[in-house]
Amino acid sequence: MKLTIEDKLSLLASSAKYDVSCSSSGSENNYKTGELGCTHNSGICHSFTSDGRCISLLKVLLSNICIYDCAYCINRVSNDIPRTAFSPRELADLTINFYKRNYIEGLFLSSGIIKNEDYTMQLLLQTLRILRHEYRFNGYIHVKLIPGASKELIEEATLLAHRVSSNIELPSSKSLALLAPDKTKEKLLSPLKYARDISLQQSTKPISMSTQMIIGATSESDFEILKLSSSLYQKALLKRVYYSAYIAVNNHKHLPVPELSKPPLLREHRLYQADWLLRFYGFSYDEILSENQNLDIQFDPKTFWALSNMHLFPIDVNHAPKEILVRIPGIGIRGALKILQARRFKQLHFEDLLKLKISLKKARYFIVAGKDFYRTTSLYTEKIKLALIHQGSNIIQPSLFDRSIYTGEL
Amino acid sequence: MILLYDGSFEGFLSLVYEVYYEKLQVSSIVKQMPDTLLFERFHEVFTDEAKARKVLEGIEKHFSKEQQRTMCHIFLCDTRSHEMALLEYIRIGFKNPQELRNITNASLFYIQNLEKELLSLVHKMYGFTRFEELEDGTLYAKIETKFNIVPFLGEHFCKRLGNIPFIIHDIKRSLAFVKNDDIREIRSIASFETPNYSEEESQFKALWKSFFKAAAIESRYNPKLQKSWVPLLYRTYMSEFEA
Numbered sequence: 001m002k003l004t005i006e007d008k009l010s011l012l013a014s015s016a017k018y019d020v021s022c023s024s025s026g027s028e029n030n031y032k033t034g035e036l037g038c039t040h041n042s043g044i045c046h047s048f049t050s051d052g053r054c055i056s057l058l059k060v061l062l063s064n065i066c067i068y069d070c071a072y073c074i075n076r077v078s079n080d081i082p083r084t085a086f087s088p089r090e091l092a093d094l095t096i097n098f099y100k101r102n103y104i105e106g107l108f109l110s111s112g113i114i115k116n117e118d119y120t121m122q123l124l125l126q127t128l129r130i131l132r133h134e135y136r137f138n139g140y141i142h143v144k145l146i147p148g149a150s151k152e153l154i155e156e157a158t159l160l161a162h163r164v165s166s167n168i169e170l171p172s173s174k175s176l177a178l179l180a181p182d183k184t185k186e187k188l189l190s191p192l193k194y195a196r197d198i199s200l201q202q203s204t205k206p207i208s209m210s211t212q213m214i215i216g217a218t219s220e221s222d223f224e225i226l227k228l229s230s231s232l233y234q235k236a237l238l239k240r241v242y243y244s245a246y247i248a249v250n251n252h253k254h255l256p257v258p259e260l261s262k263p264p265l266l267r268e269h270r271l272y273q274a275d276w277l278l279r280f281y282g283f284s285y286d287e288i289l290s291e292n293q294n295l296d297i298q299f300d301p302k303t304f305w306a307l308s309n310m311h312l313f314p315i316d317v318n319h320a321p322k323e324i325l326v327r328i329p330g331i332g333i334r335g336a337l338k339i340l341q342a343r344r345f346k347q348l349h350f351e352d353l354l355k356l357k358i359s360l361k362k363a364r365y366f367i368v369a370g371k372d373f374y375r376t377t378s379l380y381t382e383k384i385k386l387a388l389i390h391q392g393s394n395i396i397q398p399s400l401f402d403r404s405i406y407t408g409e410l
Numbered sequence: 411m412i413l414l415y416d417g418s419f420e421g422f423l424s425l426v427y428e429v430y431y432e433k434l435q436v437s438s439i440v441k442q443m444p445d446t447l448l449f450e451r452f453h454e455v456f457t458d459e460a461k462a463r464k465v466l467e468g469i470e471k472h473f474s475k476e477q478q479r480t481m482c483h484i485f486l487c488d489t490r491s492h493e494m495a496l497l498e499y500i501r502i503g504f505k506n507p508q509e510l511r512n513i514t515n516a517s518l519f520y521i522q523n524l525e526k527e528l529l530s531l532v533h534k535m536y537g538f539t540r541f542e543e544l545e546d547g548t549l550y551a552k553i554e555t556k557f558n559i560v561p562f563l564g565e566h567f568c569k570r571l572g573n574i575p576f577i578i579h580d581i582k583r584s585l586a587f588v589k590n591d592d593i594r595e596i597r598s599i600a601s602f603e604t605p606n607y608s609e610e611e612s613q614f615k616a617l618w619k620s621f622f623k624a625a626a627i628e629s630r631y632n633p634k635l636q637k638s639w640v641p642l643l644y645r646t647y648m649s650e651f652e653a
Contacts, residue, residue, distance in 0.1 A: 006616060006620050009617055009620055009624070011624075013625050014624040018627070031569045031570075034572050035572050037570055044537045047640065048635075049626035049627075050626045050633055050636055051626045051628075051631055051636070052633075052634075053625075053627075054639065055622065098614070098618065098621075100543070100549060101540060101541045101542065101543070102539050102540055102551070102567075136572075341511060341513055344511075345513075346514050355516075355519070356513065
């Protein structure tokens with residue numbers, strides 16, 4: 001049976017949807033007169049699907065045919081699902097037509113492995129060449145580097161795309177050996193390292209790269225995961241690490257049973273919060289967690305950190321520098337900037353903070369503002385904990401039988 | 411005293427002139443004559459080009475480029491009564507420009523937030539505007555937005571649509587940004603007939619809808635989150651949300 005282009009698109013978009021990354025940000029305005037497409041530094045979301053995730057890029061696989069047999073993946077060779085592929089031309093035309101109508105910001109192209117790694121990478125590159133050279137398309141392109149593809153092909157990809165990525169998939173080599181026997185950590189990281197090196201040779205700004213880890217399929221603690229992310233950020237290898245709550249699509253002896261497991265969404269959420277603390281708030285991974293610890297479910301990572309470091313509080317909002325202000329639970333970068341701007345003109349009290357639309361729900365327990373501090377709750381960890389739980393701020397009540405939402409296991 | 415002006419930028423500048431030179435005590439500024447007037451003095455400001463120019467020159471001299479841009483942005487928020495805050499902004503700026511950064515002043519904080527609100531709307535519409543292809547290849551988009559953001563969208567899409575002619579039509583304000591080989595301008599639209607779409611248009615719309623459906627993960631279904639990102643009011647012209 002021959003599939004229509006609409007069937008193909010449904011199938012190949014559906015196979016690609018488990019990739020989390022959809023960012024189109026971080027590229028300088030590259031406007032060229034008379035040519036199609038231009039990137040936007042902050043990235044643009046074009047729609048949001050019914051799961052609340054953004055659509056920024058046309059995220060599809062070139063093909064869902066794959067020679068690998070990774071236990072967690074819907075496209076593994078041993079699964080009996082309909083298989084199909086776009087031709088590079090079809091995909092390029094689709095991209096242009098979607099772009100023109102402002103449906104998308106660009107293309108996110110990945111693929112299952114057809115025949116072998118180089119053959120697949122060639123097809124991806126062929127699509128990119130049509131877009132960039134023939135259609136003079138300057139919109140955002142994110143392409144997956146196929147682990148094991150040859151260096152020349154990876155080099156060409158870094159020249160044609162705005163962002164390249166390769167998924168680490170699982171947070172440790174042990175888990176990889178268990179679930180993805182065809183992949184090793186070295187094999188997955190080597191294209192990223194190589195791409196960084198060549199793009200550094202060509203310009204001072206390395207190409208932006210990202211990766212993704214599946215959370216909750218294997219037994220790693222959040223500490224291990226954050227440690228890994230933090231080392232990847234520090235080596236300036238990656239711009240982003242994405243965390244993807246494990247969604248059971250296959251039965252496998254080493255994986256949670258699909259019927260019994262829900263994706264660990266709250267754990268994923270906490271990991272992202274912690275990831276933000278690493279990237280924008282100046283925290284280090286060992287401040288957030290100690291060895292083999294998991295992130296707290298009840299409190300967000302910053303509140304949890306503050307509660308375990310009460311000796312650093314209260315913080316005087318009229319004098320603390322920015323890097324200390326952003327460590328106050330409930331105050332973010334924007335709030336800190338507003339405080340810095342406003343306190344040049346007057347001493348700030350609670351009332352002023354509220355007028356600046358800074359929420360004091362959490363922050364009030366941790367700050368002094370002029371003569372104001374929160375008198376009803378004294379500065380003891382347990383008392384503040386109780387008060388926070390009592391007011392129910394940012395706490396998701398677990399229902400009795402539904403623990404799986406946190407752990408992915410029952 | 412209540413001041414009435416015609417709602418135009420020149421009108422507002424003339425108003426500023428009169429406030430300064432006739433030392434008016436202003437209690438509110440309106441664009442339309444109120445139905446009832448109780449014990450309140452009332453004055454109508456007529457738009458006067460010479461007065462407006464004089465104020466504009468003063469503003470250009472005393473305010474930074476960035477501050478001038480802020481004033482223009484605020485004026486595009488045409489569905490909010492921002493005039494009193496803007497008048498206060500101008501007053502403070504003439505007196506002491508340093509003070510303009512003082513967000514503990516209610517009017518200045520209002521201005522800062524309103525500008526943010528406008529720019530975040532602009533950013534949303536960069537993504538949510540949808541073009542349809544007409545018979546002759548022109549791309550046509552309809553929008554309905556709370557503020558007048560046609561100038562922003564026009565500039566934005568000029569950069570990305572290359573040589574393709576396009577029209578962005580603000581239905582409520584009867585305005586349109588028109589760009590083709592010869593012109594690039596904002597026009598007012600008196601009447602507009604529904605145009606004919608290109609042959610391919612319905613096919614790509616269908617493809618987009620099936621992509622939109624396929625990209626969602628069922629086990630993460632979360633319409634509440636979706637609604638907070640794309641509130642219903644934005645969905646009027648977004649084909650993926652059609653039933």
